[in-house]
Amino acid sequence: MNRVYNFNPGPATLPLEVLKEVQAEFLNFDGSGMSIVEISHRSKPYEKVHEQTKADILQLMNLGDDYEVLFIQGGASLQFAMIPMNFATKEKFGSYAVTGIFSRNAYKEAEKLGVGKIAASTETENFSRVPRQDELKIESDAAYFHICYNNTIYGTEFHYTPEVGDVPLFADMSSDIFSRPVDFKKFSLIYAGVQKNLGPAGVVIVVAKKSLIEKSLETLPTMLRYDTFYKKNSLYNTPPVFSIYVVGKVVQWIKKYGGLAAMAQRNLKKATLLYGVIDESEGFYKGHAQKDSRSLMNVTFRLPNEELEKKFVAEALENNLSGIKGHRLVGGMRASIYNAMPLEGVEMLAEFMRKFRRKNLSSTSYQPQATS
Amino acid sequence: MNRVYNFNPGPATLPLEVLKEVQAEFLNFDGSGMSIVEISHRSKPYEKVHEQTKADILQLMNLGDDYEVLFIQGGASLQFAMIPMNFATKEKFGSYAVTGIFSRNAYKEAEKLGVGKIAASTETENFSRVPRQDELKIESDAAYFHICYNNTIYGTEFHYTPEVGDVPLFADMSSDIFSRPVDFKKFSLIYAGVQKNLGPAGVVIVVAKKSLIEKSLETLPTMLRYDTFYKKNSLYNTPPVFSIYVVGKVVQWIKKYGGLAAMAQRNLKKATLLYGVIDESEGFYKGHAQKDSRSLMNVTFRLPNEELEKKFVAEALENNLSGIKGHRLVGGMRASIYNAMPLEGVEMLAEFMRKFRRKNLSSTSYQPQATS
Numbered sequence: 240m241n242r243v244y245n246f247n248p249g250p251a252t253l254p255l256e257v258l259k260e261v262q263a264e265f266l267n268f269d270g271s272g273m274s275i276v277e278i279s280h281r282s283k284p285y286e287k288v289h290e291q292t293k294a295d296i297l298q299l300m301n302l303g304d305d306y307e308v309l310f311i312q313g314g315a316s317l318q319f320a321m322i323p324m325n326f327a328t329k330e331k332f333g334s335y336a337v338t339g340i341f342s343r344n345a346y347k348e349a350e351k352l353g354v355g356k357i358a359a360s361t362e363t364e365n366f367s368r369v370p371r372q373d374e375l376k377i378e379s380d381a382a383y384f385h386i387c388y389n390n391t392i393y394g395t396e397f398h399y400t401p402e403v404g405d406v407p408l409f410a411d412m413s414s415d416i417f418s419r420p421v422d423f424k425k426f427s428l429i430y431a432g433v434q435k436n437l438g439p440a441g442v443v444i445v446v447a448k449k450s451l452i453e454k455s456l457e458t459l460p461t462m463l464r465y466d467t468f469y470k471k472n473s474l475y476n477t478p479p480v481f482s483i484y485v486v487g488k489v490v491q492w493i494k495k496y497g498g499l500a501a502m503a504q505r506n507l508k509k510a511t512l513l514y515g516v517i518d519e520s521e522g523f524y525k526g527h528a529q530k531d532s533r534s535l536m537n538v539t540f541r542l543p544n545e546e547l548e549k550k551f552v553a554e555a556l557e558n559n560l561s562g563i564k565g566h567r568l569v570g571g572m573r574a575s576i577y578n579a580m581p582l583e584g585v586e587m588l589a590e591f592m593r594k595f596r597r598k599n600l601s602s603t604s605y606q607p608q609a610t611s
Numbered sequence: 612m613n614r615v616y617n618f619n620p621g622p623a624t625l626p627l628e629v630l631k632e633v634q635a636e637f638l639n640f641d642g643s644g645m646s647i648v649e650i651s652h653r654s655k656p657y658e659k660v661h662e663q664t665k666a667d668i669l670q671l672m673n674l675g676d677d678y679e680v681l682f683i684q685g686g687a688s689l690q691f692a693m694i695p696m697n698f699a700t701k702e703k704f705g706s707y708a709v710t711g712i713f714s715r716n717a718y719k720e721a722e723k724l725g726v727g728k729i730a731a732s733t734e735t736e737n738f739s740r741v742p743r744q745d746e747l748k749i750e751s752d753a754a755y756f757h758i759c760y761n762n763t764i765y766g767t768e769f770h771y772t773p774e775v776g777d778v779p780l781f782a783d784m785s786s787d788i789f790s791r792p793v794d795f796k797k798f799s800l801i802y803a804g805v806q807k808n809l810g811p812a813g814v815v816i817v818v819a820k821k822s823l824i825e826k827s828l829e830t831l832p833t834m835l836r837y838d839t840f841y842k843k844n845s846l847y848n849t850p851p852v853f854s855i856y857v858v859g860k861v862v863q864w865i866k867k868y869g870g871l872a873a874m875a876q877r878n879l880k881k882a883t884l885l886y887g888v889i890d891e892s893e894g895f896y897k898g899h900a901q902k903d904s905r906s907l908m909n910v911t912f913r914l915p916n917e918e919l920e921k922k923f924v925a926e927a928l929e930n931n932l933s934g935i936k937g938h939r940l941v942g943g944m945r946a947s948i949y950n951a952m953p954l955e956g957v958e959m960l961a962e963f964m965r966k967f968r969r970k971n972l973s974s975t976s977y978q979p980q981a982t983s
């Protein structure tokens with residue numbers, strides 16, 4: 240059916256098995272005689288989807304009854320505003336690690352309200368790494384400490400969970416949620432726009448300690464209060480039914496294929512393949528991320544010059560490898576290899592990278608370098 | 612394929628022709644080798660969808676280049692907050708007609724900010740009608756006058772466009788957008804959650820005068836500023852691609868079948884059928900809405916007692932007529948007969964209503980009454 244390998248950063252590739260299921264039942268969901276996109280969000284068949292998805296998410300995260308799953312629209316970008324509006328004050332600041340564009344945007348929304356502080360930033364290094372624990376300056380009375388776990392644009396990822404004492408730990412996991420086991424209990428609030436690792440753009444899953452979200456400021460607009468979503472089970476108004484439904488199927492797909500441990504194993508194998516080609520290329524491919532911050536989800540690298548980069552993108556596409564062009568802030572290439580990217584796709588890309596290097600070694604002014 | 616007639620108020624029935632198209636191309640959109648739910652929002656195939664949908668919407672509304680179409684998440688409920696945050700001040704209040712739950716919620720968000728005034732309310736009449744022009748108390752220096760054009764829960768609808776002088780006219784048209792021609796040029800801002808007449812829940816279309824939205828308050832959160840959406844063509848962050856894509860197809864379906872005039876003709880025919888049965892029932896069926904405010908989209912009516920109402924819902928379902936139960940605030944029945952509800956569905960419901968009345972006339976304490 241002429242499907243390509245889709246290395247886009249998000250919206251991104253989804254499991255073909257899930258897409259086929261969605262397609263098969265698209266005109267008549269669960270015997271309702273309606274499409275999932277026509278069904279009432281107050282109906283029994285939808286309720287089943289809603290509750291099952293919430294339960295499966297908590298199960299995957301190994302979280303108990305003290306956490307709640309919310310479905311909120313507006314993307315992670317709206318969370319950037321909701322978080323300081325709900326939790327930070329002029330007395331208790333929100334503390335931020337700035338490790339890329341999205342975490343910087345998160346900080347900026349708090350700054351706009353006069354309630355944000357930077358605990359660490361790697362901006363001067365063009366966000367080529369995340370900060371080490373010893374670099375984090377978190378005040379003990381901070382309202383929360385916020386990190387972006389994986390930085391899609393730069394291809395960096397936290398490989399440790401920051402120690403924050405009694406400060407509640409918040410994380411934007413939009414681009415690596417459910418890619419590997421994490422000790423989620425260390426977090427008070429985790430959120431993820433689903434369009435990278437979980438489903439169709441249009442919903443953010445927020446998983447938070449109930450004690451944190453059961454009561455919000457009365458003065459906030461209804462739709463910006465976490466307690467609106469908590470008290471009404473994310474059904475205060477019509478939720479984005481289709482996105483939640485597909486997320487539910489993807490979460491079941493993750494469980495079926497072994498859960499987070501199995502995802503991690505496969506994702507590590509895929510990332511290792513690509514970083515291996517980069518490291519063995521004698522400098523033909525240059526990774527953007529420093530090695531200890533390398534993302535398992537977004538592999539960013541440059542070629543010797545922009546002409547070769549253009550050629551790489553074009554020839555990759557001829558080989559059914561699509562969406563490989565990097566973000567303009569980093570340049571070069573970015574291979575996004577989320578859960579749903581099959582190993583075969585990454586093997587094909589690795590093979591293509593090797594061939595491309597061999598073919599173009601002599602045609603450029605590039606000089607092989609000793610690998611660092 | 613066992614599809615039912617779906618009278619739900621939203622999410623609601625969509626054109627089967629559109630659903631079949633979505634299903635057919637679900638694994639490979641426009642030759643991209645990806646599903647529409649996997650495709651990048653920065654890609655050419657999506658750009659085509661985005662731009663075509665915007666253009667088709669403006670064309671259907673007969674609006675020119677001085678208006679802009681925005682796609683915003685969060686439902687109409689988030690618009691209730693964004694509108695006063697962006698446009699009202701303590702000096703220039705937002706003025707509201709309160710004609711049902713949603714318009715009251717819209718007012719409440721302005722009230723919370725201390726910037727809302729009620730221009731008219733029909734709450735004491737249980738929202739059985741919309742106010743007349745002569746009842747609207749709009750101050751000439753109001754920031755805007757806000758109405759909900761069609762009240763889904765109560766089954767009432769404005770059958771005139773309020774005269775507001777120089778005050779900008781704003782309307783929530785979530786439940787009757789594109790059901791009939793309206794002189795949209797009289798409005799400064801129109802918005803509609805799409806899940807009733809246009810597509811899958813998850814996006815609100817906002818159509819506004821460019822002059823109104825080109826510059827927002829710097830102090831507002833980024834995602835609550837209309838100018839964020841305007842300047843970035845609703846692509847500041849990932850839009851709800853799938854919802855927009857289906858809306859695009861539904862809008863094309865409307866154009867294909869004759870545009871708003873043809874929709875109006877068919878919708879009038881459908882509504883007339885049901886109101887006819889109600890009016891001829893000698894009081895067995897009692898409409899909630901007063902006659903001059905009757906909605907063409909949501910036909911609300913009660914039966915002689917709650918026992919009969921339960922029986923009605925159950926037997927309707929046995930006849931493949933689904934989603935007919937009314938909102939608890941009105942009780943009884945509500946038949947939502949949006950654009951996509953085929954005439955045959957309404958004919959079947961009308962026939963069912965006649966039969967149900969005949970069968971149950973004698974079995975109750977109900978006494979026929981002279982029709983008013």
